[in-house]
Amino acid sequence: MALSRREVLQALGAAALFLVTGEAGRALMRRGGRGGTTASATDSADGHETTERQWAAVIDLRRCDGCRYCTEACQSTHYLPKEMEWIKVYEVEAENGNQFFMPRLCMQCENPPCLKVCPVAATYKNSEGVILVNQDRCIGCRLCMAACPYEARYFNFRKPPQPPDGFQQPMPEFPVPQRLGTVGKCVLCVHYIKEGRLPACVEACRMDAIYIADLNTRVMTNRSGETYEMSRYLRENDAFRLKEEMNTSPRVWYVAGHGQRLKGERWS
Amino acid sequence: MVLQQHQKADLELTAMRPITRPGEYYWVIVAGLSVLVFAAAVAYLQQLKEGLGVTGLNQRVSWGFYIGDMVFFIGISYGGAMTSAILRLTNAPWRAPLSRIAETMAVTSVLVGAVFPLIDMGRPERMVYLFRYGQVGSPVLWDVIAVNTYLIAGAIFLYLPLIPDIAVCRDRLGPNTGKLRYLLYERLALGWRGTDRQKRVLAWGTTVVAIVIIPLAVAVHSVLAFLFGVTSRPGWDSTIFAPYFVLGAMFSGVATVIIAVAGFRWAYHLEEYITRKHFEYLGYIMMTLGAGYGYFMFSEYMTEGYKLHEGARDMMELMIVGRLAPFMWLFGIGGLVVPILLVALPITRNIFGITTAALAVLAAMWLKRFLIVVPGLAEPMMPTPLVIYWPSRVEIMITLGAVAAIPLLMMLFFRLFPIISIFEIEEVAEEDAKRTAEALHQAVP
Numbered sequence: 001m002a003l004s005r006r007e008v009l010q011a012l013g014a015a016a017l018f019l020v021t022g023e024a025g026r027a028l029m030r031r032g033g034r035g036g037t038t039a040s041a042t043d044s045a046d047g048h049e050t051t052e053r054q055w056a057a058v059i060d061l062r063r064c065d066g067c068r069y070c071t072e073a074c075q076s077t078h079y080l081p082k083e084m085e086w087i088k089v090y091e092v093e094a095e096n097g098n099q100f101f102m103p104r105l106c107m108q109c110e111n112p113p114c115l116k117v118c119p120v121a122a123t124y125k126n127s128e129g130v131i132l133v134n135q136d137r138c139i140g141c142r143l144c145m146a147a148c149p150y151e152a153r154y155f156n157f158r159k160p161p162q163p164p165d166g167f168q169q170p171m172p173e174f175p176v177p178q179r180l181g182t183v184g185k186c187v188l189c190v191h192y193i194k195e196g197r198l199p200a201c202v203e204a205c206r207m208d209a210i211y212i213a214d215l216n217t218r219v220m221t222n223r224s225g226e227t228y229e230m231s232r233y234l235r236e237n238d239a240f241r242l243k244e245e246m247n248t249s250p251r252v253w254y255v256a257g258h259g260q261r262l263k264g265e266r267w268s
Numbered sequence: 269m270v271l272q273q274h275q276k277a278d279l280e281l282t283a284m285r286p287i288t289r290p291g292e293y294y295w296v297i298v299a300g301l302s303v304l305v306f307a308a309a310v311a312y313l314q315q316l317k318e319g320l321g322v323t324g325l326n327q328r329v330s331w332g333f334y335i336g337d338m339v340f341f342i343g344i345s346y347g348g349a350m351t352s353a354i355l356r357l358t359n360a361p362w363r364a365p366l367s368r369i370a371e372t373m374a375v376t377s378v379l380v381g382a383v384f385p386l387i388d389m390g391r392p393e394r395m396v397y398l399f400r401y402g403q404v405g406s407p408v409l410w411d412v413i414a415v416n417t418y419l420i421a422g423a424i425f426l427y428l429p430l431i432p433d434i435a436v437c438r439d440r441l442g443p444n445t446g447k448l449r450y451l452l453y454e455r456l457a458l459g460w461r462g463t464d465r466q467k468r469v470l471a472w473g474t475t476v477v478a479i480v481i482i483p484l485a486v487a488v489h490s491v492l493a494f495l496f497g498v499t500s501r502p503g504w505d506s507t508i509f510a511p512y513f514v515l516g517a518m519f520s521g522v523a524t525v526i527i528a529v530a531g532f533r534w535a536y537h538l539e540e541y542i543t544r545k546h547f548e549y550l551g552y553i554m555m556t557l558g559a560g561y562g563y564f565m566f567s568e569y570m571t572e573g574y575k576l577h578e579g580a581r582d583m584m585e586l587m588i589v590g591r592l593a594p595f596m597w598l599f600g601i602g603g604l605v606v607p608i609l610l611v612a613l614p615i616t617r618n619i620f621g622i623t624t625a626a627l628a629v630l631a632a633m634w635l636k637r638f639l640i641v642v643p644g645l646a647e648p649m650m651p652t653p654l655v656i657y658w659p660s661r662v663e664i665m666i667t668l669g670a671v672a673a674i675p676l677l678m679m680l681f682f683r684l685f686p687i688i689s690i691f692e693i694e695e696v697a698e699e700d701a702k703r704t705a706e707a708l709h710q711a712v713p
Contacts (some may be wrong), residue, residue, distance in 0.1 A: 066488060083326075083327055084327070088650075090650045090651045090652065092524060093653075102651070104650065112318065113500070116406070116498075117405075117406050117407060117408070117498060117499075118406055119398055119402060119403055119404060119406035119409045119412075120394075120397045120398060120400075120402065120403065121401055122401075122403040123404050125551060133389070137394075137397065137401065138390070138391065138394075139389055139390065139391045139392075139394045139395070139397055140320075140387070140389050140390015140391045140394075141388070141389060141390075141408055142330045142388075143406070143407065143408055143495065143499075145327075145330045146331065146496075146499045146501060146504075146645060147498070147499045147500075148642075149500050149501075149649050150649070150650060151328065151648070151649055151650045151652075154327055155320070155325075155327065155330055155390065156319070156321045156390070157319055157321040157323075157326075157327075158318070158319055158321035158326065159318075172348070180319045180390070181319055181389075181390030181391045182322065182391060183390075183632035184388055213365070246500055257625055
């Protein structure tokens with residue numbers, strides 16, 4: 001049977017349409033991306049527990065005194081300019097008039113709005129549930145910054161500070177130095193925790209307010225080594241997450257203590 | 269009536285005057301516009317070298333003039349294309365002398381608008397990643413696909429009715445017009461001889477493109493709106509955004525058509541073909557669209573303002589009584605009420621009044637794009653104060669360059685191709701003659 005050029009083109013067009021709509025549908029249905037808490041520790045083939053973690057954080061607002069050592073430590077670790085506060089400490093007034101401080105790092109959402117909108121998949125979730133940015137891929141469109149309801153993303157408007165020699169191989173897990181014209185954000189110091197060290201902000205928190213946690217083993221710990229069973233700690237201390245109603249499912253929990261509203265979505 | 273021989277000669281002379289004798293001020297204006305475009309290019313080079321830090325953008329308001337310009341310029345393009353397409357499909361005979369200007373405006377402004385995402389990109393050299401690693405789930409990719417498709421369709425829509433006119437250029441100007449130019453006419457005319465078959469094929473093709481371009485234009489501005497609508501920022505988190513943007517695009521687009529028509533009518537002495545009637549009709553369309561836009565705005569503010577949810581409340585405060593309120597009211601009064609009155613009142617319903625109204629609409633719609641992009645980002649979602657953005661010299665120069673680029677490109681285009689669609693005017697005249705003959709036939713059997 002001899003196909004005419006017209007028929008071939010029609011078939012190709014139909015196939016392309018099918019592929020595009022199929023992929024678009026899948027992309028729209030996808031919520032979250034790779035990883036997630038369901039990737040349980042016993043998934044490995046030999047049945048033994050793997051060392052894979054699902055990282056999270058807990059912040060005890062009762063302890064935070066607003067010293068901002070965490071911000072400084074983060075900035076010097078990642079060679080960030082002053083305006084880029086991957087961990088930012090907000091000064092907030094609660095409904096009863098109390099002042100309190102609230103550090104905000106990247107929430108490492110299970111369902112990250114920033115990841116969904118990235119046109120080139122420069123933002124991704126690694127196997128440990130940490131949201132990372134491939135700065136070799138990022139085109140700098142900044143839609144992710146608008147999409148992040150926690151305002152946790154920062155753009156390199158100017159040439160970023162350069163570290164002394166030795167850090168010339170930036171990677172998503174340790175994006176130092178930052179790249180001009182791309183977006184950067186808190187990486188939960190995955191490069192540190194892999195080596196058994198604490199993230200820079202946790203290490204710097206002299207008030208022991210920030211805990212790093214693993215959702216697989218449900219263990220949380222801080223600089224002084226105070227260690228708790230996470231789910232019990234969260235329950236007993238009425239922990240909350242920011243902007244629950246947005247269904248981002250953040251991996252950072254807060255413990256309130258200054259009369260603030262639980263789930264405090266907005267403040268005056 | 270069919271065009272008489274002398275009428276036809278006259279029409280061809282007028283339509284092709286910019287090609288043969290563009291006038292003494294032509295080069296002065298072209299030079300002036302080119303300087304602005306050149307200045308914009310220099311400003312962009314500086315931005316390319318130093319990064320987006322040369323703009324007034326900051327960590328919170330990370331989109332500003334550039335994204336507003338993109339929405340604005342692509343928006344006015346739809347106005348041109350849709351006016352022309354809808355009037356063609358509804359067989360409005362008065363469109364004939366306007367359609368070339370409207371379609372050229374549509375193509376040039378979408379070309380200019382499509383450059384802005386690149387200017388806004390932190391890493392423009394990675395543009396090709398959009399195709400290599402494109403994620404279909406991202407609104408940015410929807411925009412890339414939609415705008416490019418629309419650009420191609422718009423170019424075809426401009427080209428098809430141009431073919432017979434290119435043939436006129438080929439035949440009238442002849443080989444004396446220069447070797448290269450003649451070759452261009454010869455190639456682009458595709459051997460047009462005006463046979464019945466050719467006319468049938470062309471009419472069919474133009475109708476198909478006119479039909480296709482309408483949903484395409486709607487789609488493009490809808491996905492542009494989704495760029496904002498998919499986020500959860502107060503002011504952007506709205507279900508009405510897609511139709512809102514489409515209507516705004518048509519509104520500003522018709523205003524641009526009026527301005528372009530007024531400008532070229534004056535500069536190229538088209539008074540014989542473009543009359544007050546044309547301005548009135550376009551003015552009515554603009555007025556209707558303006559009323560529709562005001563209605564959309566009202567619906568949005570009414571429903572948000574009644575409930576006053578936390579995020580929306582701060583936004584409403586900012587826009588209605590807060591720091592951006594003067595701009596918002598300026599838009600409402602200067603961009604909606606005054607232009608509508610200028611068209612509606614018989615005393616100002618003349619060419620000057622309607623063109624003034626269109627200028628007000630255009631300026632106000634640019635402001636409105638700015639008021640959509642910036643406050644949505646300026647209004648915090650975390651407990652921090654409002655962040656204000658003010659554009660830098662680089663952003664202003666690039667924007668001015670883009671504004672200048674559209675008339676410049678149009679003027680250069682009309683140096684090569686007839687500014688009035690000779691073919692369409694003849695076609696309309698022929699149809700008219702046929703209809704008269706039929707009516708006569710029925711009346712006098």
